[in-house]
Amino acid sequence: MTESVLDYMTRLGRAAREASRVLARTSTAQKNRALEAAAATLDDAREALAAANAQDLAAGRAGGLDEAMLDRLALTPARIDEMIEGLRQVARLPDPVGEIRDMRYMPSGIQVGKMRVPLGVIGIVYESRPNVTIDAASLCLKSGNATILRGGSEAIHSNQAIARCIRLGLAEAGLPAAAVQVVETTDRAAVGALIGMPEFVDVIVPRGGKGLIERISREAKVPVIKHLDGICHVYIDSAADLDKAIRVADNAKTQRFAPCNTMETLLVHAAIAARALPPLGEIYRAKGVELRGCPRSRELLGPGTLEASEEDWSSEYNAPILSVRVVDSLDEAIAHINRYGSHHTDAIVTESFTDVRRFLAEVDSSSVMVNASTRFADGFEYGLGAEIGISTDKLHARGPVGLEGLTSEKYVVFGDGHVRG
Amino acid sequence: MTESVLDYMTRLGRAAREASRVLARTSTAQKNRALEAAAATLDDAREALAAANAQDLAAGRAGGLDEAMLDRLALTPARIDEMIEGLRQVARLPDPVGEIRDMRYMPSGIQVGKMRVPLGVIGIVYESRPNVTIDAASLCLKSGNATILRGGSEAIHSNQAIARCIRLGLAEAGLPAAAVQVVETTDRAAVGALIGMPEFVDVIVPRGGKGLIERISREAKVPVIKHLDGICHVYIDSAADLDKAIRVADNAKTQRFAPCNTMETLLVHAAIAARALPPLGEIYRAKGVELRGCPRSRELLGPGTLEASEEDWSSEYNAPILSVRVVDSLDEAIAHINRYGSHHTDAIVTESFTDVRRFLAEVDSSSVMVNASTRFADGFEYGLGAEIGISTDKLHARGPVGLEGLTSEKYVVFGDGHVRG
Numbered sequence: 099m100t101e102s103v104l105d106y107m108t109r110l111g112r113a114a115r116e117a118s119r120v121l122a123r124t125s126t127a128q129k130n131r132a133l134e135a136a137a138a139t140l141d142d143a144r145e146a147l148a149a150a151n152a153q154d155l156a157a158g159r160a161g162g163l164d165e166a167m168l169d170r171l172a173l174t175p176a177r178i179d180e181m182i183e184g185l186r187q188v189a190r191l192p193d194p195v196g197e198i199r200d201m202r203y204m205p206s207g208i209q210v211g212k213m214r215v216p217l218g219v220i221g222i223v224y225e226s227r228p229n230v231t232i233d234a235a236s237l238c239l240k241s242g243n244a245t246i247l248r249g250g251s252e253a254i255h256s257n258q259a260i261a262r263c264i265r266l267g268l269a270e271a272g273l274p275a276a277a278v279q280v281v282e283t284t285d286r287a288a289v290g291a292l293i294g295m296p297e298f299v300d301v302i303v304p305r306g307g308k309g310l311i312e313r314i315s316r317e318a319k320v321p322v323i324k325h326l327d328g329i330c331h332v333y334i335d336s337a338a339d340l341d342k343a344i345r346v347a348d349n350a351k352t353q354r355f356a357p358c359n360t361m362e363t364l365l366v367h368a369a370i371a372a373r374a375l376p377p378l379g380e381i382y383r384a385k386g387v388e389l390r391g392c393p394r395s396r397e398l399l400g401p402g403t404l405e406a407s408e409e410d411w412s413s414e415y416n417a418p419i420l421s422v423r424v425v426d427s428l429d430e431a432i433a434h435i436n437r438y439g440s441h442h443t444d445a446i447v448t449e450s451f452t453d454v455r456r457f458l459a460e461v462d463s464s465s466v467m468v469n470a471s472t473r474f475a476d477g478f479e480y481g482l483g484a485e486i487g488i489s490t491d492k493l494h495a496r497g498p499v500g501l502e503g504l505t506s507e508k509y510v511v512f513g514d515g516h517v518r519g
Numbered sequence: 520m521t522e523s524v525l526d527y528m529t530r531l532g533r534a535a536r537e538a539s540r541v542l543a544r545t546s547t548a549q550k551n552r553a554l555e556a557a558a559a560t561l562d563d564a565r566e567a568l569a570a571a572n573a574q575d576l577a578a579g580r581a582g583g584l585d586e587a588m589l590d591r592l593a594l595t596p597a598r599i600d601e602m603i604e605g606l607r608q609v610a611r612l613p614d615p616v617g618e619i620r621d622m623r624y625m626p627s628g629i630q631v632g633k634m635r636v637p638l639g640v641i642g643i644v645y646e647s648r649p650n651v652t653i654d655a656a657s658l659c660l661k662s663g664n665a666t667i668l669r670g671g672s673e674a675i676h677s678n679q680a681i682a683r684c685i686r687l688g689l690a691e692a693g694l695p696a697a698a699v700q701v702v703e704t705t706d707r708a709a710v711g712a713l714i715g716m717p718e719f720v721d722v723i724v725p726r727g728g729k730g731l732i733e734r735i736s737r738e739a740k741v742p743v744i745k746h747l748d749g750i751c752h753v754y755i756d757s758a759a760d761l762d763k764a765i766r767v768a769d770n771a772k773t774q775r776f777a778p779c780n781t782m783e784t785l786l787v788h789a790a791i792a793a794r795a796l797p798p799l800g801e802i803y804r805a806k807g808v809e810l811r812g813c814p815r816s817r818e819l820l821g822p823g824t825l826e827a828s829e830e831d832w833s834s835e836y837n838a839p840i841l842s843v844r845v846v847d848s849l850d851e852a853i854a855h856i857n858r859y860g861s862h863h864t865d866a867i868v869t870e871s872f873t874d875v876r877r878f879l880a881e882v883d884s885s886s887v888m889v890n891a892s893t894r895f896a897d898g899f900e901y902g903l904g905a906e907i908g909i910s911t912d913k914l915h916a917r918g919p920v921g922l923e924g925l926t927s928e929k930y931v932v933f934g935d936g937h938v939r940g
Contacts, residue, residue, distance in 0.1 A: 119857065123880050196880065202902065208891050210901045213879060217913055300913055321742075321914045342936030349938030436540065447936075458634060458931060459544050459617065470629050470934030479939070480631045480930065481623065492638055492721055493742045494914040497930045509901065509918045510879060513891030515763030515868075517770030518900070 103283060107291035110246055111298025113276035114219045118244040120274055122216055126193040128271050129240055136267025137185035140178065140232075143263050147173055150259035151228070158252050170226045173256055181232040181260075184484065188236040191483040194501050195242040198510060208516050212507040216242030218300035220504065221292045222486075223248045223314060225306035228256035234303070235264055235278045237486050241504040244277050246299065248292055251284035258282065293318040303486055303499075323495055323503070325487045327414045327440035328358030330472040333431040333457070335448035336369040342469050343374055343447040344381070349471040350445065352385045356416045358488060359443050359465075359475040363411060363421045365431045366395065371424045375399050387418045394424040411438040428453050432460045439463065442490055443475040443497075464490060464497035524704060528712035531667055532719025534697035535640045539665040541695050543637055547614040549692050550661055557688025558606035561599065561653075564684050568594055571680035572649070579673050591647045594677055602653040602681075605905065609657040612904040615922050616663040619931060627940075630933040635926050637663030639721040642713045643907075644669045644735060646727035649677035655724070656685055656699045658907050662925040665698050667720065669713055672705035679703065714739040724907055724920075744916055744924070746908045748835045748861035749779030751893040754852040754878070756869035757790040763890050764795055764868040765802070770892040771866065773806045777837050779909060780864050780886075780896040784832060784842045786852045787816065792845045796820050808839045815845040832859040849874050853881045860884065863911055864896040864918075885911060885918035 101109075121129075140147070151173040158168055194214050201211030220243045222234040231247055238245040249257040261280035268277050281288050293302050293314055302322045304314045315322050332350050334343040350361035366374050375398035382389055382399075389399050390406040399422060410421040411434070425431045435444050445467035446457040454468050465475045475498065477485025482500030489495045495503030522530075542550075561568070572594040579589055615635050622632030641664045643655040652668055659666040670678040682701035689698050702709050714723050714735055723743045725735045736743045753771050755764040771782035787795055796819035803810055803820075810820050811827040820843060831842040832855070846852045856865050866888035867878040875889050886896045896919065898906025903921030910916045916924030 119881065119883075122883070123877070204900060204902050206895065206900060208895055208900070213887075215880075215883075218883070321912075339936065345936050345938050346934075353939050445932075456544070459636075460540070462540075462543070462636075462639070463929065465930040465932060466634075467932040468934065470932050470937045471939050473939040474627070474629055474932055474934075474937070475930070479625060479627060479629070481625050491742075492927045496927055506913045506917055508884065509886040509896070511866075511886060511888040511891050511895055513767075513889065513895075515760065515766050516891045516895070517766050518774050518892050518894040 103285045103287040104291050106283065107281070107288055108295065108298070110276075110279050110281065111219070111295050114244040114246050114279060115298045117274040117276035118216065118218045121239070121242045121244055121277055124242065124273065128273065129193070129242070130189040132239060132267045132271035132273050133185050133189040133236055135270035136264050137182045139263040139266045140182050140185070140260070143259065144175070144178055147178060147256070147259050150255040153255040154253055161252070163252060167226055167252070171228070171253055171256070173228055177229055181229050184232055185236050188240050188484055191240060191501060193240065194505050201510070201512070206516060206518070207513070209512040211510050213510045214502075214505050214507055217504055217506050219244045219246065219298055221246045221248070221299045221302045221320070223289055223292065223302060223304045223306070223310070225250045225310065226253055228253045228260060230305055231257050231260045231280065233484065234305070234486055237484055237501060238504060239277060241501045243504055246279050246281065246292060248281040248289055254284055289314070290317065293320055296320045305487055321494070323487065323489050323499060324491050325358070326490045328360070328442040329362050329412060329414050329438065329440040330359055330442055331363050331365055331435050331439055331444045332361050332472060333365040333435070333444070333446045334367060334370055334374050335428065335446055335450060335453050336367040337450035337453060338367075338370055338374070338447040339449055340370070340373055343370070344377055346445065346447050346469065346471050347374075347378055348381050350473055351382065351387060351420050353471070353473050355418050357473070359472050360416070361420070361472050362413065362415055363423065363438070365423050365425050365434060367431070368394070368424050368426050371395065371398055375422070379403070382420060385418070387420050389420055389422060391422040392424055395422040414440070428456060432457065436462050440490060442488070443467065443472045445470060445472050464488070524706045524708040525712050527704065528702070528709055529716065529719070531697075531700050531702065532640070532716050535665040535667050535700060536719045538695040538697035539637065539639045542660070542663045542665055542698055545663065545694065549694065550614070550663070551610040553660060553688045553692035553694050554606050554610040554657055556691035557685050558603045560684040560687045561603050561606070561681070564680065565596070565599055568599060568677070568680050571676040574676040575674055582673070584673060588647055588673070592649070592674055592677070594649055598650055602650050605653055606657050609661050609905055612661060612922060614661065615926050622931070622933070627937060628934070629937050632931050633928040634931045635923075635928055638925055638927050640665045640667065640719060641925065642667045642669070642720045642723045642741065644710055644713065644723065644725045644727070644731065646671045646731065647674050649674045649681060651726055652678050652681045652701065654905065655726070655907055658905055658922060659925060660698060662922045664925055667700050667702065667713060669702040669710055675705055710735070711738065714741055717741045726908055742915070744908065744910050744920060745912050746779070747911045749781070749863040750783050750833060750835050750859065750861040751780055751863055752784050752786055752856050752860055752865045753782050753893060754786040754856070754865070754867045755788060755791055755795050756849065756867055756871060756874050757788040758871035758874060759788075759791055759795070759868040760870055761791070761794055764791070765798055767866065767868050767890065767892050768795075768799055769802050771894055772803065772808060772841050774892070774894050776839050778894070780893050781837070782841070782893050783834065783836055784844065784859070786844050786846050786855060788852070789815070789845050789847050792816065792819055796843070800824065803841060806839070808841050810841055810843060812843040813845055816843040835861070849877060853878065857883050861911060863909070864888065864893045866891060866893050885909070
């Protein structure tokens with residue numbers, strides 16, 4: 099490129115802002131047509147996608163990427179199927195844009211309500227997985243937003259190949275090409291430019307490791323929808339049903355170890371610990387989970403349980419490791435969760451109505467659960483249809499972010515020549 | 520103080536965070552008791568308030584504050600009445616905290632919905648008006664948030680006197696004193712500390728001039744609910760009812776000149792300009808409004824109309840000045856508003872259903888109005904009961920911010936021992 103990265107990104111930003119004006123008035127049918135057309139184009143482009151991906155994989159191998167990174171980068175036929183199905187699923191979701199609610203007459207005679215509208219332009223910064231290009235573009239498009247996508251440099255050829263399919267889909271539906279733009283330079287300055295132009299970009303969604311998210315949050319001049327740690331808890335209350343407790347505490351840790359909604363610390367009320375912890379200790383050991391307990395839980399969890407350090411209570415292991423603590427009251431459990439947790443997802447197992455009410459009101463997390471595994475914290479499980487991430491922020495979107503989280507509401511006022519007296 | 524400003528503010532922050540845990544589980548009745556008790560205490564403390572305010576006014580006069588500043592600073596008996604009535608009004612508002620909505624069964628069998636909860640700790644930074652101390656504290660308290668208030672140094676004695684009344688109210692209701700804290704130092708470093716501790720403060724609401732808001736937005740490490748410019752438009756469509764058009768265009772400009780929701784630019788469709796502009800020109804001239812028009816509007820507005828410069832279209836006058844432009848289409852009007860406006864409040868006057876639909880969907884502003892004066896953009900007029908400000912942001916709260924804007928929603932999940940398969 100002869101133009102500077104900043105000029106290039108400014109050009110993308112200006113085009114995205116213009117496209118966002120068009121998208122704000124685009125019908126649901128037209129947006130769906132673009133999504134369906136992009137799906138069909140992806141299906142036709144399997145060979146081109148595989149070839150582009152092979153280039154990235156070869157470069158990654160030569161550049162010394164590890165196996166986990168290469169796996170994330172690979173566009174297997176099954177992953178292409180998933181991208182195609184993802185586009186079609188998003189096309190089937192109800193369109194939140196234009197929804198008007200709560201129109202009410204005021205004493206002055208005006209009628210006031212709220213209307214759901216797109217945010218405008220959304221910047222997505224992500225790492226190696228090329229399928230994020232489709233996930234993010236489809237949710238943003240369906241919610242009427244223009245998108246600028248900046249993927250990892252190791253996936254540049256795959257992302258460009260996917261971008262071509264999206265562009266064909268947009269063209270087939272008569273939508274501007276700038277509705278979805280994939281940044282074509284791998285220069286890192288592009289990220290700095292993207293997160294530094296509030297006049298063209300309304301919000302940034304970083305998807306990737308904690309380092310990426312923290313860096314972007316620190317440097318962005320544009321609001322950021324963050325997804326930081328998932329230090330999730332299950333608390334087995336004194337009034338818990340033992341079977342439910344064991345089922346939930348098992349599943350929350352062992353169904354998968356890596357996700358952010360996996361339990362990292364188990365809290366158990368002293369009154370039920372002697373019945374709950376020995377069988378749980380056996381289950382965890384059988385599934386290869388390393389246990390780190392407080393002194394009281396170590397006695398009950400059985401052989402091989404390590405001593406938990408203060409650091410364990412605020413650790414997100416993303417691994418087969420679990421810290422366990424016996425507490426003497428619901429108060430102590432809630433205090434532990436609010437102090438050491440990451441305000442992501444926390445569950446209580448109990449039959450006590452009063453304890454449920456307190457747990458819901460006092461645990462300061464984006465998802466609070468009763469008698470259910472923390473693993474349910476997910477846009478699909480919550481009926482959002484899809485998610486662009488799980489927000490650990492309190493403002494705007496909190497928890498799994500679907501189409502609605504990519505929109506905003508404006509006030510609508512109807513009158514009949516009304517003036518203020 | 521022997522401790523540093525940073526240590527002092529950290530102490531306030533930590534205490535506020537602890538108090539916010541208590542407030543999150545405080546009943547509506549108890550919060551209302553505190554508000555009513557503070558109102559009664561203010562009523563009893565009129566002499567002390569007047570004495571404290573006299574100190575500030577004397578210092579202000581000695582320090583060369585202008586009359587407008589001194590006026591804003593004055594706690595007249597009428598303003599004390601308003602503060603007392605404000606507290607009682609907020610006590611009467613419905614409590615948004617704890618509201619649970621949309622609990623629905625999912626295919627997995629879990630039940631998912633959302634619950635409204637306080638944001639946590641809110642920092643308010645404001646300038647000379649001491650009544651903001653009561654407005655902000657009461658709204659934050661009612662919505663279950665702890666507050667740290669940092670008023671202007673010129674109002675320090677008045678604010679401390681008001682703070683004593685609030686503390687007595689809190690004590691009478693058995694609530695922690697740290698639920699509402701007024702910063703006692705006038706050191707400017709206190710603001711820097713307040714906006715720089717995301718571990719203790721969840722959101723900052725700056726109330727004051729554009730300079731204050733821009734500085735805080737730039738420097739804050741905590742999310743900011745901003746209220747920037749109000750460059751509001753009325754667009755008289757070709758299908759407008761002439762009487763309604765004149766009534767609305769008159770009121771939107773002349774009911775009051777200073778507020779942010781006052782019209783700054785009038786747009787008129789060419790097909791109706793010859794009928795609308797001559798009578799409006801007379802009205803505005805009679806009310807002392809300086810007119811600055813495009814060439815076509817100057818011919819119709821009559822003698823004394825100045826030529827509008829490019830700069831006029833993006834000026835917030837807050838004064839008896841109006842810029843006027845004739846446009847050839849609804850498209851041109853919408854494009855003008857989105858380009859030059861501040862996304863605050865914009866109105867169309869029309870009888871055309873189709874033009875209404877387009878204006879609502881395409882004008883990117885926090886309030887879009889039809890056949891009503893922009894002056895209605897206000898928390899009281901919208902039925903919010905009170906407002907802490909008008910947000911020009913798109914994320915989280917947009918437009919007038921009342922109790923609901925000071926809360927957030929978390930997901931609630933109910934199961935019966937459900938696990939993920």
